[in-house]
Amino acid sequence: MAFQIPRGTQDILPGEVEKWQYVEKIARDICRRYNYREIRTPIFEHTELFLRGVGDTTDIVQKEMYTFEDKAGRSMTLRPEGTAPVVRSFVENKMYGDPNQPIKLYYIGPMFRYERPQAGRFRQFVQFGVEALGSDDPAIDAEVIAMAMELYQSLGLKKLKLVINSLGDIESRKAHRQALIDHFQNRIHELCEDCQVRLEKNPLRILDCKKDRDHELMATAPSILDYLNEESRHYFEKVKAYLTKLGIPFEVDSRLVRGLDYYNHTTFEIMSDAEGFGAITTLCGGGRYNGLVQEIGGPETPGIGFALSIERLLAALDAEGVALPVSRGIDCYIVAVGEKAKEESVPLVHKLRKAGIVADKDYQDRKIKAQLKAADRLSAKFVAILGDDELAKEVINVKEMSTGEQTEVPLHSIVDYLKERLS
RNA sequence: GCGACUAUGGCGAAGUGGUUAACGCACCAGAUUGUGGCUCUGGCAUGCGUGGGUUCGAUUCCCACUAGUCGCCCCA
Known part of the structure; x- marks a missing residue:
């Protein structure tokens, strides 16, 4: 064969592309009704944006970025996620000055991560995501979660599980971090190599370790929820109360730690219970990132959003045997x-x-x-x-x-x- | 980045160190002279991922590479 498609990418051919168009249409309809407006940012950004935005200790930055030098020697990176670019645009276009707050945005487009492809994981994949900037009302956390759930449910998915957690504010996180270090320090050699590194860099991530999941230290590890200060606790309670009012079932998992550094307060994932889904269970991930806008150089502005992959959504539909009402016959x-x-x-x-x-x-x-x-x-x-x-x-x-x-x-x-x- | 398995026509899939590389689907043509779906007949890979090596001879054995699938890590 003369030419082959690059590893981890795929052609979406007629017959398959109709499903994409259908899903994208439903997503856009939902955004329209929730009053989120589309934003289109470039496919690549200055590498520095992701180092700062996503966090340079994260896996995404450390081993998954598609980085290259342009002809002028600038380091550019194919966007691995959508939030940092949207926040960059928010700041650069001074949207914080817009009287219509919060600024509610969505995007649908390709993201890139340099990984070994496998079930539900690609080097180029399409994310649909929303970002609400400028409000720290817990109601908007619930709204964002409701949007993601609505997309899946309106397409016919049933085997869904919403898991939420709170990482609290800076103060709560600090207290929890210290508690984790105290808890693991003496016996850290019993955990895997990765965890030993994590203890220093980001002890929170130890809780997310798959290898040491069953170690007794895990079961007894201090829960973030016990270290939330009054304000953070109250915030989390409000989010849960709103979800309940909206009729959205959820479960709290204090070990739900997201892979990006910018999260605080609410974090959540929507997973699929469907059989035949391989190692992939996460359909959608999101959370609150109140410090990010400032980190990117804007005024202190709260924010929350989610991102989900269309590939995985389609895979979940397959796993549940849901057929989309796409037509292709002619008259x-x-x-x-x-x-x-x-x-x-x-x-x-x-x-x-x-x-x-x-x-x-x-x-x-x-x-x-x-x-x-x-x-x-x-x-x-x-x-x-x-x-x-x-x-x-x-x-x-x-x-x-x-x-x-x-x-x-x-x-x-x-x-x-x-x-x-x-x- | 690591590990396991795989790589034969448009698709699925058998197979062998040596002479014409099964079969199924799809496709094309004909039986049917202007009418699809059924049936029958015929056609359809100088080629077995790429590049080396072993051999008198390799699609078949060996090596490397590439790609795919699955898993680890992590995530969408």
Whole structure:
């Protein structure tokens, strides 16, 4: 084979792309109703943005970035996630000065992470995400979570689990961090190598370790929820209360630690329980990032958002056996027999299309039988047959494929006839 | 970054150190002279991921590379 698609990327071909279009449409409809507006930021940014925004101790930055130098020697990175770029744009365009607060934004577009591809994991994948900037009302946390849940549910997914947690504010996190260090320090050598490093860099991440999950130190580790200060605790209670009011079931997992540094207060993940999903369970992840705007150089501004991958959403639909209502058949296929009819079929198919009918014709110089077969393959509802006989009588034979029933229609009224039958 | 498995026509899939590389689906043509879905007949890989090596001879054995799948790490 001469050329191959780059590792971890995929072509989305006709037949599959309709599902994407459908999902994207539903996502946009939801955003419209919740009053979130689309923002489109570049596919690449200055590398520094992600170092600062995502955090330079995170896996994303340490080993997953697609970084390159441009011709002027600047370090650029294909965006690994959407929040940092949106916040950059928020600051750069001074959206904090907009009287319409909070600023509610969404994006749908490709993200890039340099990883070994496997089930549900790609080097280029598409994320749909929303960001609400400028409000620290717990109601907006609930709103954002509700949007993600609505997308999955409206598409027909049932086996969903919403898990939430609170990381608290800076003060709470500090207290918890110290408690973790105290807890693990003496016996840290019993944990895996990664955890030993984590103790120094980010002890919170030890709780998320898959290897040491069953170690007794894990079960007895101090829970962040016990270290939330009054304000943080109250905030978390409000978020949970709102979720309950919205009828959204959730479970609290104090070990839910997200992979990005910018989170505080509310964090959440939506997972799939569906069988046959491989090692992938997380469909959507998100949380609050009150310090991020400042980190990127803007005024102190609270923010919250989520991101989800369309690939995984589609995989979840597959796993649950949900079929999306995508159609691809055509309304009418013109079958032309003979030179004269073939010529006449060109303006005819054009006329149908202009009238809003999904129409096609043969371009392979096939015989009538093969043309009918082609029409069948295209799931044409009707076939309009034009030959010398019809031309002489100025009619056309319209055949309904599902019944085989055939009607002779005056050529000049073909559009009206089809529109009538198609409605 | 690490590990396991895999790589044969458009798709699925058998197979062998040596002579024409099964079969199924799809596709094309014909039986059916102007009518699809069923049936029958015929056609359809000088080629077995790429590059080396072993051998008289390799698609078959060995090595490397590339890619895929799954898993680890981590995540969307």
